[in-house]
Amino acid sequence: MIPPLPDHALHELGRTEGGADTLRLLVRDQDTRRLLLLRAVLDAAEAAPTTVCPPRLLDRLRQDWALLETAERADRAAVRTVLLHPLAGPWAQRCLRGLAGAGSRAELHADLDHLSALAAAAAIRAGTAFTARLAAHGGLLSLPTLGALRTASGPVDIAFFDSDLTMRAVAAGPSLAAHAQPDGTISSADPRWLPVSALPALPGGVGPVPLDDVDPYRTDGDGLRRHGLSAATHIDDHERKAWAESWSGVGPLLRIGGAHRLTEAAVLLRCLVPLGPPPGSGPVGEGAAHCSGTRREAFGAVLSSRPATPAYFVSTLVHELQHTKLAALGSLTPLHHEDATPRHFAPWRSDSRPFDGLLQGAYSHLALADYWQRFALAARRVTHRDLAWAEHARCREQVGAVLPVLAGSAALTREGRLLVNEMITLYHRLDDCPPPTGHLARAQAYVATTRVIWQQRNGSRTQ
Numbered sequence: 001m002i003p004p005l006p007d008h009a010l011h012e013l014g015r016t017e018g019g020a021d022t023l024r025l026l027v028r029d030q031d032t033r034r035l036l037l038l039r040a041v042l043d044a045a046e047a048a049p050t051t052v053c054p055p056r057l058l059d060r061l062r063q064d065w066a067l068l069e070t071a072e073r074a075d076r077a078a079v080r081t082v083l084l085h086p087l088a089g090p091w092a093q094r095c096l097r098g099l100a101g102a103g104s105r106a107e108l109h110a111d112l113d114h115l116s117a118l119a120a121a122a123a124i125r126a127g128t129a130f131t132a133r134l135a136a137h138g139g140l141l142s143l144p145t146l147g148a149l150r151t152a153s154g155p156v157d158i159a160f161f162d163s164d165l166t167m168r169a170v171a172a173g174p175s176l177a178a179h180a181q182p183d184g185t186i187s188s189a190d191p192r193w194l195p196v197s198a199l200p201a202l203p204g205g206v207g208p209v210p211l212d213d214v215d216p217y218r219t220d221g222d223g224l225r226r227h228g229l230s231a232a233t234h235i236d237d238h239e240r241k242a243w244a245e246s247w248s249g250v251g252p253l254l255r256i257g258g259a260h261r262l263t264e265a266a267v268l269l270r271c272l273v274p275l276g277p278p279p280g281s282g283p284v285g286e287g288a289a290h291c292s293g294t295r296r297e298a299f300g301a302v303l304s305s306r307p308a309t310p311a312y313f314v315s316t317l318v319h320e321l322q323h324t325k326l327a328a329l330g331s332l333t334p335l336h337h338e339d340a341t342p343r344h345f346a347p348w349r350s351d352s353r354p355f356d357g358l359l360q361g362a363y364s365h366l367a368l369a370d371y372w373q374r375f376a377l378a379a380r381r382v383t384h385r386d387l388a389w390a391e392h393a394r395c396r397e398q399v400g401a402v403l404p405v406l407a408g409s410a411a412l413t414r415e416g417r418l419l420v421n422e423m424i425t426l427y428h429r430l431d432d433c434p435p436p437t438g439h440l441a442r443a444q445a446y447v448a449t450t451r452v453i454w455q456q457r458n459g460s461r462t463q
Contacts, residue, residue, distance in 0.1 A: 004333050010415055012330060014222045014422020016322060016367035017260040020204075023267040026328040030299040031084050033331065037092045038083060044099040045112065052099060057112060062121040067130055071119070072347070075126035081184070082122040085145050085210075086270050086301035091118075091217040110137050114216070120158060121146050125184055129161045133170070140194075140214065141167065146186045147195040148214040149176060198239055199247045202254070204266040209236070211243060211272050217274045219303070220295070232303070233276040242306060243274070249310025250317070255266045256378050257318060258369040264321050270300030278305055292316045294323045311375065311384075315391070318371045322364035336409060336417035344405060345458075347398040352458055355409065359420075362402050366423055369395035373430060386439075393435040393443035399427055401447050 098108030338355035
């Protein structure tokens with residue numbers, strides 16, 4: 001896509017940092033891949049047999065593409081806001097899988113219908129007049145990045161002219177009237193309209209951060225639960241205010257972690273997807289109080305249940321954005337040639353991990369160890385300082401338990417070796433300000449115990 005990253009950028013990323021210029025190289029590569037992926041959907045539909053993509057549906061896809069082109073000529077940046085929205089990535093991947101024969105025809109046709117919604121949203125943002133008939137699925141007609149109309153499934157007529165938007169379900173019901181605002185949002189007094197909420201922009205960010213709880217492609221079936229994550233959820237006004245209150249403290253706390261933490265959030269974070277409480281949590285649950293994750297195909301999105309405090313909100317961003325960075329780096333240049341066999345001990349998981357998963361986890365926990373150390377050193381309240389030292393000590397010991405495996409791999413590429421060496425340098429630099437003895441001892445005992453439990457479960461086939 002773009003030339004390989006220069007070594008100075010790899011050194012930055014190896015320290016879990018990355019200046020704005022380095023991060024924008026990753027962003028540019030990911031954006032280029034997204035646009036090629038979207039074109040691949042149209043090309044695959046053109047090449048598909050009529051039993052997979054009937055002529056009527058193909059004609060509609062061509063019309064949608066033409067609307068995208070018209071809108072892009074009017075306002076390229078507005079259209080890219082929609083096409084580069086993180087959740088358009090999972091949709092495009094689903095379409096390609098369906099066009100290749102995976103899944104049912106009904107699911108594929110519903111997925112392909114979504115291109116009409118993407119084109120409509122892009123045209124609205126670009127101020128391009130149009131009329132179209134879209135399809136609502138699952139009781140919602142989604143306009144990506146803007147919101148969704150709550151309506152019965154089926155065709156919906158939509159018209160946009162001079163900032164005025166009308167939507168009417170063909171089957172029955174009154175029209176919904178809405179208005180496009182200069183800031184790219186859609187306002188309507190009709191309770192059937194569910195707007196995409198947004199959190200204020202971070203310092204240095206390009207704009208508000210969407211809190212997207214209506215996009216139909218924000219999760220992928222039941223896959224989240226296999227990774228300890230809850231399902232995506234719609235949030236009410238009370239929850240929206242709670243998210244905003246927690247978010248209000250994020251900027252200052254990111255600065256405590258260093259200027260690079262604020263920079264990576266400002267450059268990489270494109271939307272948040274709210275998840276429900278973690279599986280097993282609640283008054284009678286025994287699970288974790290928080291869960292979060294990323295999806296490789298949804299570059300820039302962080303999926304998360306609502307963090308309890310701004311400090312944990314920041315640690316969630318630090319953790320998940322390292323996965324975003326490393327996945328983007330791995331797409332740009334191979335870091336290793338290890339296979340995908342899950343055989344390695346990782347003290348943050350009960351199951352065995354493949355080498356790439358081990359590298360991802362070590363990278364994100366190393367960044368957390370660095371963040372919590374800086375937080376502890378800046379904390380004024382004893383309770384905050386103790387919490388931060390405990391988190392730092394645990395993360396640092398977890399990373400230390402797996403670094404020898406990463407460093408000992410003969411399958412690292414030159415770029416991967418450089419990255420891991422920088423990780424080791426940062427790990428040892430953390431020794432300059434060690435945690436209190438008690439926190440260190442508890443962290444060491446925790447990691448030792450998780451290793452024993454893992455060995456009992458998995459035998460001696462690795463490490």
